Amino acid sequence: MLKNFWYALEFGHAVERRPRKVRCLGQDFVLWRRRDGQVAVLSDLCVHRGGALSMGTLAGEDRIACPYHGWEYEPDGTCVKIPANPPGRGIPKKARVDAYPSVERYGLVWAFLGDLPEERRPPMPHFPEHDDPAFRAVYWETTVEANYERTMENVVDAAHTPFVHGTAFGNPDRPEIPDFEVTQDEWQAEADILLSPPPPKGLWGLLRSGVRPEHVVVTNGWYLPNIVKLHVRLPFGDLILYDHNIPLTQGRTQVKIVGYRNFFTGRWADGNALKRIGRIFEQDRPVVESQRPELLPFDLSAELHIRSDALQVAYRRRREQLIKDGWWVGGDDVVTGDVPRRQATVIPSPARRENPELARAWVHKTRGTGAESEEEQP
Structure with missing residues (x-):
């Protein structure tokens, strides 16, 4: 799993004033919509006794109150109220939780999960269809019992379509993939791929006119860290899917798709569009969930590659470089609880880098290590 990227955590229409729990990179977060419409994103872990802030309530203007002891946190993660303290007693400087930069775009709430300063953060991808009045969007989601990189690579793998999807998306009689060129920069890659199409059926078949084309141009691409683009140029229009593969854990993925046509x-055709997305995805599910090894190998030579795997190879090579650069979620991002083999991920937020003297505020030690600290006075 890769940190230091913008991750889409939730559909914007699902985030309201009431605190909402989401998970990404193995860590739990709490989201809520502030009075100004912006979305706050905090680690879902009260620094006091580990209460889930997502089970709490909003207090004052935009503060969130822990359900356990009522500690109140501002959207920047700073604790501003400890109800148990008598009047005049201050609040420890380390009484805070991780807060992550957030933005709402393309119908999704995004958070930057990492500690890089703003000028060093990778850019968010650009989805031009969202603001184009010629397109209509639908939103679809599911959870897959597979690693997010497996689900991600599946979408850019054009060669599987005739076999997994049959005549629903591919053409079993014409499975050949002509050579294609990959266009790439450090954050994304895409390619125009020629596929032999199946005959259109159902509602979409009503738009068919003339002779069935020999090939359909499909643009496949990926955007780091976890997004896949699928653009199908049909004889009667364009279908573009942006597939967000959210790593809940190493072996479980939440897939959120925004589809444009x-x-x-x-609006009357939305149900049909969602049904088609779901049907195609459910054909992929059993194959992806059965892949072995479950996790993508680190060694490029561990699996065999051919020319039609060029997009996957480009992703793995870029991934390899980012791992060398320290962007892989590793031991420094994992804390161990007081139950054997119980671990949790804690992605560092920008505030840790900005306030190095408070860095230990987020470190949770195991019991019996002699590392327990006494109450810190301000």
């Missing part, structure tokens, strides 16, 4: 753009 510039045909049948009325």
Whole structure:
């Protein structure tokens, strides 16, 4: 799993004033919509006794109160109230939780999960269809019992379509993939791939006119860290899917898809579009969930690659470089609790880098190590 990237955590329409729990990179977060409409993103862990802030309530203007002892935190993670303290007693400087930069874009709430300063953060991807009035969007999600890199690579793998999807998306009689060129920079890659199409069926078949084309141009691409683009140029319009593969844990992925189409753009056709997305995805599910090894190998030579795997190879090579650069979620991001083999991920936030003297505020030690600290006075 890769840190120091913008991750889409939730659909914007699902985030309201009430605190909402989400998970990414093995860590729990709490989201809520502030009065100004912006979304706050904090680690879902009260620094006092580990209460889940997502089970709490909002206090004052935009503070969140822990359900256990009522500690109140501002959207920047700073604790501003400890109800048990008598009047005049201050609040420890280390009474704070990780807060992550957030933005709402393309119908999704994004958070930067890492501690890089703003000028060093990778850019967010650009989805031009979202603001194009010619397109209509639908939102679909599911959870997969597989590693997010396996689900991600599956979408850019054009060669599987005739076999996994049959005549629903591919053409078993014409499985060949002509050679294609990958266009890439340090944060994304894409390629125009020629596929032999199946005959259109159902509602979409009504738009078919003329002779069935020999090939359909499909643009496949990936955006770091976990997004896949699938752009199918149909004879009657464009279908573009942005597939967000959110790593809940190493072996479990939440997939959130935003799908755009510039045909049948009325709300009445949304159900049909969602049904098609779901049907295609459910054909992929059993194959992806059965892949071995479960995790993507670190060694590029551990699996055999051919020319039609060029997009996956490009991803793995870039991933290899980022791992060398220290962007892989590793031992420094994992804390161990007082139950054997019980671990949790804690991704460092920008405040840790900005306030190095408070860095230990987020470190949770195991019992019996002699590292327990006494109450710190301000």
